[in-house]
Amino acid sequence: MKYGRILAALSTALTVPLAVHTPATAQADPFFSYDRPATYEVRTERVRVPMRDGSHLACDLHRPDADGRFPVIVYDYTAYDDLVNLGKAAAYYVTRGYTAAVCNARGSGDSPGHLDPFSGQEQRDNYDLIEWLAAQPWSTGKVGQTGLSYGGHSTLLVAVNKPPHLAAIIPVDGISDWYENTIYRGGIYSARIRGWQRDTAPETLTTYPQHPLYDDFWRERSVKARWKDLDVPALQIAGWFDRYRAAMVENFRARPRNVWLVAGPWQHGWPAGQPADIGKGAYLAWWDRWLAGRRDVPLPAGKVTSHEISGTGASGTGWQSFSTWPPRGARHQRLSLGDGGSLTTRPGAPATRGFTVNTDQAAGTPDERLTFQTKPYTSDLVLAGDITAKVRAAFSATDGNIAVVAEDVAPDGTAVRITQGWLKAGHRFGHHRAVPVRPGRTYDLEIHTWPTHYRLPAGHNLRVTVSSDDYPEIDSDAPAGRVDLRVGRGGTTIELTTWNDRK
Numbered sequence: 001m002k003y004g005r006i007l008a009a010l011s012t013a014l015t016v017p018l019a020v021h022t023p024a025t026a027q028a029d030p031f032f033s034y035d036r037p038a039t040y041e042v043r044t045e046r047v048r049v050p051m052r053d054g055s056h057l058a059c060d061l062h063r064p065d066a067d068g069r070f071p072v073i074v075y076d077y078t079a080y081d082d083l084v085n086l087g088k089a090a091a092y093y094v095t096r097g098y099t100a101a102v103c104n105a106r107g108s109g110d111s112p113g114h115l116d117p118f119s120g121q122e123q124r125d126n127y128d129l130i131e132w133l134a135a136q137p138w139s140t141g142k143v144g145q146t147g148l149s150y151g152g153h154s155t156l157l158v159a160v161n162k163p164p165h166l167a168a169i170i171p172v173d174g175i176s177d178w179y180e181n182t183i184y185r186g187g188i189y190s191a192r193i194r195g196w197q198r199d200t201a202p203e204t205l206t207t208y209p210q211h212p213l214y215d216d217f218w219r220e221r222s223v224k225a226r227w228k229d230l231d232v233p234a235l236q237i238a239g240w241f242d243r244y245r246a247a248m249v250e251n252f253r254a255r256p257r258n259v260w261l262v263a264g265p266w267q268h269g270w271p272a273g274q275p276a277d278i279g280k281g282a283y284l285a286w287w288d289r290w291l292a293g294r295r296d297v298p299l300p301a302g303k304v305t306s307h308e309i310s311g312t313g314a315s316g317t318g319w320q321s322f323s324t325w326p327p328r329g330a331r332h333q334r335l336s337l338g339d340g341g342s343l344t345t346r347p348g349a350p351a352t353r354g355f356t357v358n359t360d361q362a363a364g365t366p367d368e369r370l371t372f373q374t375k376p377y378t379s380d381l382v383l384a385g386d387i388t389a390k391v392r393a394a395f396s397a398t399d400g401n402i403a404v405v406a407e408d409v410a411p412d413g414t415a416v417r418i419t420q421g422w423l424k425a426g427h428r429f430g431h432h433r434a435v436p437v438r439p440g441r442t443y444d445l446e447i448h449t450w451p452t453h454y455r456l457p458a459g460h461n462l463r464v465t466v467s468s469d470d471y472p473e474i475d476s477d478a479p480a481g482r483v484d485l486r487v488g489r490g491g492t493t494i495e496l497t498t499w500n501d502r503k
Contacts, residue, residue: 029305029321030298032278034285038095040064044087049103051128058110059103059129060087062094063138071142071167071291072099072133076151077126077158079117079200081109092280098287101133105154117201118153118178118221126158134165142291146170146283148270149244153178153223156251159234160226168290170283172237173268176247176254177225179218179431183208186447187427187434188401191361191472214431227254234259235286235300239266239274240309246386246450249325252304256324260300263453264307276307276319308382308501310455311408311416317455317501325451326385326497333496335374335462337487343372343464347489354484357400358469358476369467370485373409381456385497387419389447391466392492396481398436399426403470404447406494408454409461418456421449422474442486464494 043065048056060083064070075090083102090100106125107115116122126145134141143165145155152174159169175181182193189209197204211217219225230251238248240263252261262282266274282300289297302321322328336347358364389404405420426434428445437443456462466485469476485492 028319029301031285031300032282032305034281034288034297036096036284036288038092039097040066040095042091042094049101049129049132051106051125055106055113055125056111057103057106057125057129058083059101060084062087062090062100062102064094064097064099069138069140070097070099071140071144071287072101073287073291074126074129074133074143074145074147074155075100075102076147077103077105077129077145077154078147078150079105079108079115080150083109093284093287096284097292099133099138101129103129115201117150117204118157120220122154123157123161126154127161127163130158130163130166140291141165142167142293144168144170144287144291146172147174148172149174149268152244156223156230156234157221159232160223160229162229162231166232168233168235168286170235170237170286171248172270173239173242173244174223174236174248174251175244176223176250177218178221179214180224181244181247184212184214184431185474186401186422187212187424187431188422188474188477191475213434223251224254227251230255231258233286233290235282236261237271237278238263239268239271240307240453241265241267243268245452246448249451252325256303260303260305261325262300262305265309306453308453308455311410311457311460320501327499330384330497330499333498335494335496336489337370337372337464337466337485337492337494339487341370341372343374343462343494347491347493348487350486350488350490352484353487354482355467357397357478357481357483358467358471359478359480361471361476363471364467364469364476368469369465371463371465372487373461373463376411376459376461377456379458381462381496382499382501383418383452383454383456383496384499386451387421387449387497388495389421389449389464389466390493390495391445391447392442392486392490393425393445394440394442394484394486395425395437396439396483397479398439399424399434399479400437400481400483401425401468401474401476401478402445402447402483403465403467403474404449404494405465405467405470406449407463407465408456409463411459415463418454419449419452420470420473421447422470423447424478462496466492 104111106113152171155171304322339351358368
């Protein structure tokens with residue numbers, strides 16, 4: 001499967017592209033405008049990098065055409081067999097004094113063996129690759145790694161394995177946990193990922209369903225399970241329209257001392273060619289500082305550099321710099337779901353509203369969802385964080401799914417999805433065990449949506465939909481029946497994280 005098709009398979013087709021306005025540019029920060037001229041030409045050779053078990057990885061080495069020792073960048077370590085194109089993309093850094101290693105993971109391309117994405121074996125191979133590169137006579141011993149999506153997660157995973165010569169990383173659209181971010185969202189299998197499985201690693205169509213709970217199989221593939229070991233300087237590049245934005249925010253919040261976050265108005269993929277592209281300066285600055293030892297090279301002005309996004313036809317404020325995420329001074333606003341479909345700060349009388357469970361692998365019908373909507377806002381509302389739904393619900397079956405979707409509704413009725421979150425009721429105590437629900441009993445379920453930095457313009461409404469399905473983001477695998485939602489006073493609430501940028 002070609003690399004571009006892989007990206008398309010993994011992209012977040014959750015929203016239509018939104019209008020982006022950039023009155024402030026990232027290039028105003030010296031970190032993003034950093035550059036220096038090319039100095040070298042590129043020479044390329046194919047090598048076999050030995051692994052500890054006697055196997056090898058097929059790699060292309062792209063080196064400066066000069067004698068001497070240079071730092072090394074492992075550039076997008078994936079299973080997609082796209083060495084030629086990746087080598088072309090890495091040439092910018094080679095001409096500025098870096099060796100770039102582009103390799104096929106075990107079981108892909110010309111690398112022999114069995115492909116098992118993100119497994120312990122793949123991580124050990126990545127570790128051995130870094131240490132081999134560091135030991136070569138043309139290497140300074142300083143190695144960095146970068147990559148997108150699969151390569152982003154590989155980059156983070158090898159970092160928590162702590163190879164001694166890994167000095168810094170740049171994961172792009174990386175992951176914190178393969179189970180939660182991709183395969184089982186809120187404990188519910190994602191229909192969206194099956195196409196990728198069929199094309200990339202067909203055996204996972206059997207192995208992944210054998211592990212519906214969070215066990216050692218998933219911990220082995222998890223950065224989140226080893227956050228304490230994520231201690232190298234990390235520049236995370238993420239998109240507010242990307243499926244992995246929650247993971248990248250989680251990684252930053254877990255390790256704020258050595259992790260920086262750049263979040264742009266991007267869908268899944270490299271920022272290059274997308275709105276508000278940051279160019280190559282930031283990547284080069286990062287490598288020059290941590291691999292080449294140029295301490296005069298700037299770091300980002302803030303630990304978080306974020307581009308506010310907004311709905312179709314509206315204008316955000318562009319790039320902003322923050323010391324943390326959510327921004328300092330962010331506030332929480334609680335809205336209650338009302339019996340008449342209202343979404344308001346003043347809860348009404350207690351009531352119950354119900355919907356039918358959708359068991360079809362397709363979008364549900366109106367009777368299979370409930371919608372709640374605010375009145376039009378009289379001033380802009382900036383969401384800077386996640387939305388937490390505290391759902392009170394009773395199920396007619398012994399389990400059930402809850403999907404919460406937040407949308408921006410324009411005066412003409414046009415709706416744009418802002419964010420979403422999901423939870424299987426049986427996983428309300430965590431994904432490590434399944435606890436059945438008792439039919440008819442009311443349960444409190446807390447559902448966290450993906451974070452966002454979104455401006456909802458004055459005159460627009462915020463709409464929240466609650467249902468059992470969100471195909472194809474999750475399977476419609478809940479038992480048939482009905483869900484009764486408690487609303488009004490003492491019922492379901494939505495907590496917004498808001499930011500007042502007009503202070």
